[in-house]
Amino acid sequence: xxxxxxxxxxxxxxxxxxxxxxxxxxxxxxxxxxxxxxxxxxxxxxxxxxxxxxxxxxxxxxxxxxxxxxxxxxxxxxxxxxxxxxxxxxxxxxxxxxxxxxxxxxxxxxxxxxxxxxxxxxxxxxxxxxxxxxxxxxxxxxxxxxxxxxxxxxxxxxxxxxxxxxxxxxxxxxxxxxxxxxxxxxxxxxxxxxxxxxxxxxxxxxxxxxxxxxxxxxxxx
Amino acid sequence: xxxxxxxxxxxxxxxxxxxxxxxxxxxxxxxxxxxxxxxxxxxxxxxxxxxxxxxxxxxxxxxxxxxxxxxxxxxxxxxxxxxxxxxxxxxxxxxxxxxxxxxxxxxxxxxxxxxxxxxxxxxxxxxxxxxxxxxxxxxxxxxxxxxxxxxxxxxxxxxxxxxxxxxxxxxxxxxxxxxxxxxxxxxxxxxxxxxxxxxxxxxxxxxxxxxxxxxxxxxxxxxxxxxxxxxxxxxxxxxxxxxxxxxxxxxxxxxxxxxxxxxxxxxxxxxxxxxxxxxxxxxxxxxxxxxxxxxxxxxxxxxxxxxxxxxxxxxxx
Numbered sequence: 336x337x338x339x340x341x342x343x344x345x346x347x348x349x350x351x352x353x354x355x356x357x358x359x360x361x362x363x364x365x366x367x368x369x370x371x372x373x374x375x376x377x378x379x380x381x382x383x384x385x386x387x388x389x390x391x392x393x394x395x396x397x398x399x400x401x402x403x404x405x406x407x408x409x410x411x412x413x414x415x416x417x418x419x420x421x422x423x424x425x426x427x428x429x430x431x432x433x434x435x436x437x438x439x440x441x442x443x444x445x446x447x448x449x450x451x452x453x454x455x456x457x458x459x460x461x462x463x464x465x466x467x468x469x470x471x472x473x474x475x476x477x478x479x480x481x482x483x484x485x486x487x488x489x490x491x492x493x494x495x496x497x498x499x500x501x502x503x504x505x506x507x508x509x510x511x512x513x514x515x516x517x518x519x520x521x522x523x524x525x526x527x528x529x530x531x532x533x534x535x536x537x538x539x540x541x542x543x544x545x546x547x548x549x550x551x552x553x554x555x556x
Numbered sequence: 557x558x559x560x561x562x563x564x565x566x567x568x569x570x571x572x573x574x575x576x577x578x579x580x581x582x583x584x585x586x587x588x589x590x591x592x593x594x595x596x597x598x599x600x601x602x603x604x605x606x607x608x609x610x611x612x613x614x615x616x617x618x619x620x621x622x623x624x625x626x627x628x629x630x631x632x633x634x635x636x637x638x639x640x641x642x643x644x645x646x647x648x649x650x651x652x653x654x655x656x657x658x659x660x661x662x663x664x665x666x667x668x669x670x671x672x673x674x675x676x677x678x679x680x681x682x683x684x685x686x687x688x689x690x691x692x693x694x695x696x697x698x699x700x701x702x703x704x705x706x707x708x709x710x711x712x713x714x715x716x717x718x719x720x721x722x723x724x725x726x727x728x729x730x731x732x733x734x735x736x737x738x739x740x741x742x743x744x745x746x747x748x749x750x751x752x753x754x755x756x757x758x759x760x761x762x763x764x765x766x767x768x769x770x771x772x773x774x775x776x777x778x779x780x781x782x783x784x785x786x787x788x789x790x791x792x793x794x795x796x797x798x799x800x801x802x803x804x805x806x807x808x809x810x811x812x813x814x815x816x817x818x819x820x821x822x823x824x825x826x827x828x829x830x831x832x833x834x835x836x837x838x839x840x841x842x843x844x845x846x847x848x849x850x851x852x853x854x855x856x857x858x859x860x861x862x863x864x865x866x867x868x869x870x871x872x873x
Binding site: 341344345347348350351352354355358362434435438439441442445446449452453465466468469 | 729730732733735736739849850853854857858860861864865867868869
């Protein structure tokens with residue numbers, strides 16, 4: 336096997352950890368643990384970005400790493416923790432399909448993502464191009480989580496995890512997006528989380544539950 | 557086959573027999589400390605074995621020869637496993653006898669015999685334990701094979717000695733696939749060694765037990781052999797995990813100095829591993845038997861993921 340530089344090895348390792356955490360989130364049944372895993376994923380993403388920034392001396396990536404750390408590893412998990420406490424969500428996460436089947440779907444998605452990403456990453460010349468497949472897989476796993484979970488909070492966590500995956504994809508394919516775009520997305524995610532938080536209260540007021548299946552009926556019965 | 561290799565092999569087997577009960581004792585001691593109990597002495601498993609070997613065997617009325625034969629088969633399988641897995645040096649004359657796939661088969665053989673023996677007597681506890689063991693076993697085996705395939709792909713060989721040589725003595729490369737394989741292997745070894753998330757080694761007379769339910773009819777030297785085999789299995793799994801994921805310190809040749817240096821490395825790694833095992837067992841609760849398939853399914857999927865990551869990240873330049 337040809338030798339890969341140490342930094343690329345580290346980036347690959349962190350990307351793998353992000354994928355591992357995506358699977359852990361898929362399998363997790365407790366809401367609070369889910370939020371903690373999301374925070375851990377954000378922190379790993381931040382460290383990974385830091386390594387890319389250091390290796391390629393792209394200065395704007397340092398800001399991205401800092402932004403990721405503050406927003407996704409500290410602020411958003413804090414907001415979600417508060418929400419969970421205020422909403423008194425105690426019950427476990429319910430999913431439409433049982434967990435082993437979901438994981439099996441997850442593996443299929445990973446295989447698809449890896450295959451789709453392979454020709455794209457061969458076009459790219461960045462040091463991180465190998466992780467593009469993992470980024471795509473993370474996005475798809477987050478999608479899967481949003482589809483299979485019935486409660487509102489896990490769906491929001493899935494949405495935020497999807498953003499993690501997109502960020503990883505941007506870093507691995509092109510060394511990150513322009514700063515303006517990144518700031519815009521960060522703000523969007525933050526505002527989105529806050530609005531959804533308000534929305535949770537509305538859902539609960541209306542249905543006494545956070546199960547979004549109640550919203551499938553349009554009429555008041 | 558040279559004489560020094562043979563001596564090294566014999567030494568490794570003797571060391572396994574000596575260290576295995578010690579490892580069990582150490583794990584029990586760590587567990588007791590973590591749970592705020594007074595710890596049993598470190599040598600407690602030896603006292604147990606000594607006591608059991610001196611006691612008479614009480615056989616049930618309906619016991620067939622299989623029941624008496626099984627402890628010896630199980631013990632033999634575990635000893636063979638300990639002989640194949642490199643603990644001190646990778647120069648093992650026995651190693652060509654079985655590669656890693658056969659090693660999984662050896663564990664499987666022991667499992668089949670102990671389950672058959674458990675069902676042989678015809679008590680409800682025995683057959684219950686035997687069936688549960690087979691349920692756990694058939695889910696754990698493919699996961700273990702997948703873990704082994706991941707390491708075999710890195711070293712391009714299924715021989716344990718070659719895998720360890722490749723991983724330990726080449727220049728240092730981070731393999732992300734090994735992270736997945738390592739987590740999967742940890743899951744599998746908890747299930748295989750009747751440890752807490754799947755089974756509780758410390759309970760009797762509960763409807764949740766698996767391993768203890770199977771050996772409930774054994775007594776005397778048969779029980780001693782089975783207890784020793786269980787210790788050897790824990791030792792074999794620990795050494796396999798250490799050899800695959802933390803191979804540093806294992807001597808390459810059969811040199812005397814290398815062996816001497818390998819012993820403290822092995823004991824140190826086992827001590828840390830045992831404490832880690834006790835810690836995991838303390839912070840986890842035993843799960844329902846019907847959750848075990850999910851637990852092991854996760855292990856299998858992680859191992860498959862390790863293979864995929866290996867294909868994606870590590871095979872190209």
